[in-house]
Amino acid sequence: xxxxxxxxxxxxxxxxxxxxxxxxxxxxxxxxxxxxxxxxxxxxxxxxxxxxxxxxxxxxxxxxxxxxxxxxxxxxxxxxxxxxxxxxxxxxxxxxxxxxxxxxxxxxxxxxxxxxxxxxxxxxxxxxxxxxxxxxxxxxxxxxxxxxxxxxxxxxxxxxxxxxxxxxxxxxxxxxxxxxxxxxxxxxxxxxxxxxxxxxxxxxxxxxxxxxxxxxxxxxxxxxxxxxxxxxxxxxxxxxxxxxxxxxxxxxxxxxxxxxxxxxxxxxxxxxxxxxxxxxxxxxxxxxxxxxxxxxxxxxxxxxxxxxxxxxxxxxxxxxxxxxxxxxxxxxxxxxxxxxxxxxxxxxxxxxxxxxxxxxxxxxxxxxxxxxxxxxxxxxxxxxxxxxxxxxxxxxxxxxxxxxxxxxxxxxxxxxxxxxxxxxxxxxxxxxxxxxxxxxxxxxxxxxxxxxxxxxxxxxxxxxxxxxxxxxxxxxxxxxxxxxxxxxxxxxxxxxxxxxxxxxxxxxxxxxxxx
Numbered sequence: 001x002x003x004x005x006x007x008x009x010x011x012x013x014x015x016x017x018x019x020x021x022x023x024x025x026x027x028x029x030x031x032x033x034x035x036x037x038x039x040x041x042x043x044x045x046x047x048x049x050x051x052x053x054x055x056x057x058x059x060x061x062x063x064x065x066x067x068x069x070x071x072x073x074x075x076x077x078x079x080x081x082x083x084x085x086x087x088x089x090x091x092x093x094x095x096x097x098x099x100x101x102x103x104x105x106x107x108x109x110x111x112x113x114x115x116x117x118x119x120x121x122x123x124x125x126x127x128x129x130x131x132x133x134x135x136x137x138x139x140x141x142x143x144x145x146x147x148x149x150x151x152x153x154x155x156x157x158x159x160x161x162x163x164x165x166x167x168x169x170x171x172x173x174x175x176x177x178x179x180x181x182x183x184x185x186x187x188x189x190x191x192x193x194x195x196x197x198x199x200x201x202x203x204x205x206x207x208x209x210x211x212x213x214x215x216x217x218x219x220x221x222x223x224x225x226x227x228x229x230x231x232x233x234x235x236x237x238x239x240x241x242x243x244x245x246x247x248x249x250x251x252x253x254x255x256x257x258x259x260x261x262x263x264x265x266x267x268x269x270x271x272x273x274x275x276x277x278x279x280x281x282x283x284x285x286x287x288x289x290x291x292x293x294x295x296x297x298x299x300x301x302x303x304x305x306x307x308x309x310x311x312x313x314x315x316x317x318x319x320x321x322x323x324x325x326x327x328x329x330x331x332x333x334x335x336x337x338x339x340x341x342x343x344x345x346x347x348x349x350x351x352x353x354x355x356x357x358x359x360x361x362x363x364x365x366x367x368x369x370x371x372x373x374x375x376x377x378x379x380x381x382x383x384x385x386x387x388x389x390x391x392x393x394x395x396x397x398x399x400x401x402x403x404x405x406x407x408x409x410x411x412x413x414x415x416x417x418x419x420x421x422x423x424x425x426x427x428x429x430x431x432x433x434x435x436x437x438x439x440x441x442x443x444x445x446x447x448x449x450x451x452x453x454x455x456x457x458x459x460x461x462x463x464x465x466x467x468x469x470x471x472x473x474x475x476x477x478x479x480x481x482x483x484x485x486x487x488x489x490x491x492x493x494x495x496x497x498x499x500x501x502x503x504x505x506x507x508x509x510x511x512x513x514x515x
Contacts, residue, residue: 036070038062039103042077047103055103059087059095059115068092068130073103074137076111084120084143089129098136108136108169117142122155123175128162135168142175144189153178154226155189156207164195170202177209177226182219184255185209185226186242192230193258199225200235208243209250220245221287222255223272232262239285241271249279251287251317252304261293268300275307282306282346283317284333294323302331310339312373313346314363324354327483327498333363340366341402341424342373343394350376352383357483359461359498360391368402368424370394370417375402381429382406387476388488390461390497392416398440405429409447411473413455413497415439421446435474437496455497462499469496 039047044057053070056062059079062072071094079086087095097113098106115137117123123142126132142156156175158167177183187207190197210220223242225234234254244250252272256262264286275281284304288294301315314333316325330344343363347353360371369375371394376382381404391398393416401407402424409432414420420440421433433447437455446452456467463469473494481487482500490501 036067037073038066038070039073039075039099040079041075041101041103046101047075050102050104063087063089063093063095066091066093070094071096073099074113075099075101075103076113078114078116080116080118084117085122085125086115086117087124089124089126089132092130092132094133094135095124095137096133096135106136112138114138114140116140117156117175119143119179122147122157122159124158126158126160126163126165131164132160133166134158134170136170138171138173140174143179144176144183144185145178145180147189148184151181153181153183155185157187159189160197161191162195165190165192166198167202168200171205172202172207173205175207176211177220178212180212181210182248183209184221186220186223188225189222190227190230192227192232195230196233197227197230198233199237200233201237203238203240204242205238205240206242208246210245210248211243212246219248220250222251223274224253226255226257227259228257230259232256232259233265234267235263235265237267239267239269239272243272243276244274244281245277245279247277247279248275249281250274251281251283253285255283255287255289256291256294257289259291259294262291262295264294264296264299266298268302269304270300270302271304273305273307274311277308280307280310280312282312282319284311284314286316287313287319288317288321288323289319291321291323294321295326296323296328297326298328300329300331301333302329304333305336306334306340307336310336310366312341312348314340314343314365315345317342317346317348318353319348320351321349321353322351323349324356325358326354327357328359330358330360331362335365335367338366341368341375341400343370344391345372347372347374347384348376348382350380350383352385354385354387355389356387356479357481357498358389359483360389360394361461362393364395365397369397369400371398371414373400373402373424374405374407375400375424376404379404379428384408386410386412387479388412388473388482388494388496388498390457390499392457392461397422400424401427401429401431403428407431409433409436411476411494411496412436413457413469415455415457418442419444435472435496437469437472451496458503461497463495463497463502465502467502470502472496
C-alpha cells in the first residue's frame with residue numbers, strides 16, 4: 001500500500017514538472033508562424049524564428065513575398081524605399097507595425113513603426129487589393145502627384161482604389177496630394193465605389209492637398225481625408241490642422257463625395273483650413289457632396305476655416321446630400337474675414353438636411369449666418385430641419401435662410417446674436433418656426449409659440465434652474481435623447497435646446513441680450 005502511494009505521488013510530481021516545462025517552453029520559444037506571415041525589421045535578420053514566410057529588411061520585399069490574405073509584421077523603426085512609395089499593395093493583406101525586433105511581441109507604444117515616403121510618392125499605395133488592414137503605422141512625407149492624372153495628385157499618405165480598406169491606430173502626417181497641381185486627399189485618398197472604407201483611432205495631422213502657392217485653376221479638396229463612393233465609417237479619429245489648398249478653392253479636414261452611406265462618429269475635427277488665400281472655399285472641417293445617408297454624430301468640430309477671406313461652412317458644408325448632423329459640438333469655426341456664409345454649418349441641398357441636438361456656438365460668418373445658413377441660388381430650394389439645437393454667440397446672425405430656402409425649426413434656442421433668425425438675400429421659400437426660444441438684440445422672426453426671453457444658460461450652455469426653456473418643447477418621437485445621451489423628456493415635456501434637464505449650479509450666463 002505504501003509503495004502504491006509513493007508511485008502515485010511520483011507520477012503526480014512528474015506530471016507537474018512536465019506541465020511546467022511545457023509552459024516554460026511555450027513562453028520562451030514562440031511558435032513559428034506559417035508561410036502566410038512575413039516579417040520586417042531593420043536588419044532583415046533575427047525574425048525567422050517567428051515568421052514562416054521569411055524575414056526582410058524591406059517592407060516591399062516582405063509584401064511581395066507574402067501570400068494573398070497573409071500578414072506582414074513590421075518591427076519598430078523607420079523604413080524608406082528608393083522609389084518613394086514604401087508599400088505598394090495589390091493583394092489582400094494585413095500590414096501591421098509595432099512589433100519588437102523579433103516580430104514576436106506586439107507593443108506599438110514601445111516599438112514605433114514609421115514609413116517615410118521621402119516625398120517620392122504615396123507612402124502606401126493600394127490598388128485592387130481585395131481586403132487590406134493597416135494598423136499601428138505612422139506614414140509621413142508622402143506625395144500623391146500623378147496618381148489621379150498628369151496634373152492631379154491623390155493621397156499623399158495613403159492612396160487606395162478598388163479595395164475594402166480598414167485602418168486603425170495609425171498616424172498620417174506631413175504629406176501632400178500634389179506638389180504642383182490640383183489634388184484630392186493630402187493625407188488619405190480612397191476611390192471606394194462598391195467598397196468599404198473604415199478608419200478608427202487614427203490621427204490625420206498637418207497634411208495639405210494642394211500646397212502650391214502659385215495661382216491655379218485646380219482645387220485642393222480634403223486636406224486630411226478624401227473619400228469618393230462606397231460605404232464609409234470614420235470613428236474616434238483626430239483630424240487636425242490639415243489644409244485643402246494654399247491658393248485656390250478646396251475643403252479642409254474631411255471631404256466625402258458621392259458616398260453610398262457614411263457614419264462619421266466621435267471624431268475631433270479641429271484647426272483645418274479649406275483655403276488659406278482669398279478664393280472661395282467650403283467646408284473647413286467637413287465637406288459632404290452628392291452623398292447619401294451620411295450620419296455625423298458625436299463629433300467635436302472646432303476652430304476650422306472655410307477660407308482666410310471668403311468661404312462657405314466654416315465647420316461643415318452640406319452640398320446636395322442626404323445628411324443628418326446630431327449631437328455635435330460645432331464651436332469657433334469661421335468662413336473668412338471679408339465674405340462668407342454659415343460659420344458653423346452651411347446647407348445647400350434640395351434633399352432635407354437635419355440638424356438635431358447640436359451645440360453651435362461662437363462661430364462667425366463675415367456676411368450671413370454665423371451659426372447656420374440655408375441657401376440656394378436657384379430653384380428648387382435648399383431645405384433644412386433644425387430640432388433641439390442650441391445656437392448661441394455666433395456674432396451678427398444666428399440662423400439665416402437666403403434666396404431659395406425652406407427652413408423648419410422646432411425646439412431650438414437661438415441666443416446671443418445681433419439678430420436671431422432672419423432672411424438674407426430676398427427669400428423665395430418659407431420659414432416655419434414653432435416652439436423656439438429667442439434672446440437676441442433683434443428677433444424679427446420668431447414663428448409660433450415662441451419664447452422671447454433669457455434662456456438662463458450656464459457657461460457651457462446647459463439650462464439653469466428657472467430657465468423658461470425647461471419643459472417648453474414639443475414631443476419629437478424620433479428624438480428620444482439629448483446631446484449627452486440623456487433621455488427626453490426629463491420633466492413634463494421636452495426642454496428646448498441641445499441639453500435636456502437643468503442644473504442647480506449657478507453660473508453667470510454667457511449669452512446676453514443687448515437692449
